[in-house]
Amino acid sequence: MPELPEVEIVRQSLNKKIKGKIIQKVIVKNRNLRFKVPIRFEDFLENQKVIKVKRFSKYLNLFLSNNCICIIHLGMSGTIHLIQNKKKNKITNVSFYHSPILPSKHNHIEIFFENLKLVYNDPRRFGFFEIIENLKLLNKRFDKLGPEPFSSKFNSNYISSFLKNKQKNIKSFLLDQNFVSGIGNIYASEILYLSKIKPFKKGKYLTKEECKKIEINSKKILLDAIKKGGSSIRNFKNIIGKEGNFQKNFKVYQREGLKCKRFNCRGIIERKNISNRSSFFCNFCQK
DNA sequence: AAGAGGCCCTGATAGC
DNA sequence: TGCTATCAGGGCCTCT
Numbered sequence: 448m449p450e451l452p453e454v455e456i457v458r459q460s461l462n463k464k465i466k467g468k469i470i471q472k473v474i475v476k477n478r479n480l481r482f483k484v485p486i487r488f489e490d491f492l493e494n495q496k497v498i499k500v501k502r503f504s505k506y507l508n509l510f511l512s513n514n515c516i517c518i519i520h521l522g523m524s525g526t527i528h529l530i531q532n533k534k535k536n537k538i539t540n541v542s543f544y545h546s547p548i549l550p551s552k553h554n555h556i557e558i559f560f561e562n563l564k565l566v567y568n569d570p571r572r573f574g575f576f577e578i579i580e581n582l583k584l585l586n587k588r589f590d591k592l593g594p595e596p597f598s599s600k601f602n603s604n605y606i607s608s609f610l611k612n613k614q615k616n617i618k619s620f621l622l623d624q625n626f627v628s629g630i631g632n633i634y635a636s637e638i639l640y641l642s643k644i645k646p647f648k649k650g651k652y653l654t655k656e657e658c659k660k661i662e663i664n665s666k667k668i669l670l671d672a673i674k675k676g677g678s679s680i681r682n683f684k685n686i687i688g689k690e691g692n693f694q695k696n697f698k699v700y701q702r703e704g705l706k707c708k709r710f711n712c713r714g715i716i717e718r719k720n721i722s723n724r725s726s727f728f729c730n731f732c733q734k
Numbered sequence: 735a736a737g738a739g740g741c742c743c744t745g746a747t748a749g750c
Numbered sequence: 751t752g753c754t755a756t757c758a759g760g761g762c763c764t765c766t
Contacts, residue, residue, distance in 0.1 A: 450759050481742070481761080505760080523760055524744075553744080571743045573760060615737060624761075631759050678759070700759095723739075725757080741763080748756080 449521050451595070451629030452672035454505045456691060457527055461507070462500035464529055465560060469496050470511075472559040480555060481522060481575040491515050491578045492558065503589055504628035515578055516585050522573025532562040592628040596665035601627055606658040613650030617661075618721045620650055630665065633678060633700045636727045638664050640699045645733045646726040647719070671696070699727035707732060 449457070473489040485491075496512040509517040521527070556576065558565040567574075579585045594600035609626055610617070620626050621635035630638065639646050642660035644653070653661075672678060676691035680701070698708050699716050707714040707729040714731025 453759065479743095520760085522743095523758065569743095570745065571758085571760095573743070613736080619737085622760085633759055680759070722737095724760095736766105738766085739764090742761095744758100746757085748754100750752105750754085 449505060449525075449677070450631035450634055450669075451505055452634070452669055452693065453677035453691070454502055454507060454521065455673050456677040457521070458500050458502040458507055460529075461527065464563065465497045465565065466499055467496065468560045468563070469494065470558055470560060474557040474559075475555070476557065477553075477555045480569060480572050481520075482577070484556065484576050485578050488576065488578060492517060504592055504595060504624065505631070506589070508585065514581050516582070518575075518577040518579060518585075518588070519567070520575050520577075522569060522571060522575070524571040525567065525569040525574030528566040528568065530564045530566065532564070592624050593626045595629050596627055596669055601662060601665070603655060603659040603662045606661055607653065607655055610650035610653055610658070615650055616647045616721060617644060617650055617653060618646035618726050621661075621665075622722075622724065627665070629669065632724050633680075633697070634665075634668055634672065636700050637668050637698060640728060640733060641668060643733050646721055646728050648734075699729065702727060 470492045471494075473492045475484050475488060478484040491513070492511065495515070498510040498512055501508045501510065505520060507519040507521075509519065511517060519525075519527075553570040553572075554566055554568050555572075556567040558567075567576075577588075579588055594605070610620065613620070618635055618639060621630050621638060622632065636646065638661065641664040642657060644657055644660070672691075672693040675693040675696065676689065678693040678697075679690035680694055702716040703718040705716050707716060709729065709732050712729065712732045714729040716727055717730045718725050718727050720726070
């Protein structure tokens with residue numbers, strides 16, 4: 448499902464809804480995710496207060512009152528649903544909760560708050576939950592990841608020195624979380640389009656100016672996507688069921704065969720596989 | 735070390 | 751209708 452902007456939308460609404468609340472009960476219905484849901488996962492969460500919901504890259508971090516951090520990664524198809532309990536003071540019975548949008552076949556985890564239930568659903572099981580026992584270990588957990596696009600560390604000097612002498616194409620680098628973390632397959636194509644760079648151009652051939660464009664446009668596109676509520680393809684909704692709008696701003700993604708949107712460009716959008724992922728680009732204005 | 739490719743899963747859709 | 755093939759917002763692992 449999500450790249451950084453969609454995860455940020457989920458974070459914002461989660462933080463609004465569950466910050467300060469006590470986790471009353473946790474039910475793991477299916478431990479099989481990308482990694483097995485940890486043993487005693489429930490014990491780490493139950494009776495703890497959610498201090499804050501943060502995010503690094505595509506990882507949600509639930510900070511708990513016992514100093515543990517619960518990491519949630521949504522993989523390709525993970526979704527989080529919040530279901531309000533309409534009736535008050537009756538929260539013991541699971542079946543009491545109901546929502547028409549709630550899938551059930553692939554529900555993996557349920558977390559109960561007072562009058563509120565959080566459900567994690569994930570058909571493809573590429574997502575995962577992790578428990579980190581303190582802040583120091585959390586930093587260690589992420590220390591191999593590259594900077595987020597918003598970080599001042601992600602600047603044109605960093606980009607050009609990283610790409611120096613590299614044979615691999617730029618599209619793959621944008622997806623390489625050790626280079627920059629948070630960009631995924633949609634926004635990589637959009638960033639390269641905006642920067643007028645062909646996705647299969649080798650890292651070592653990018654000019655300093657092109658590196659600068661990647662710096663600027665990565666920040667720009669991701670911020671813009673967050674402002675518009677993320678991209679809603681294949682039914683992405685935020686946790687209260689509202690769709691994002693950024694998919695209307697796609698310039699190349701899923702636009703194979705259509706005309707380039709750039710003013711006066713006569714190019715056609717093409718799709719090519721790069722490292723087994725679809726890449727969309729204008730065959731005329733991206734060099 | 736860097737890069738290519740496979741793999742983990744289920745579901746939706748297209749084509750025959 | 752029922753099959754098969756292809757594709758999907760990710761990331762980890764292995765091999766060369």
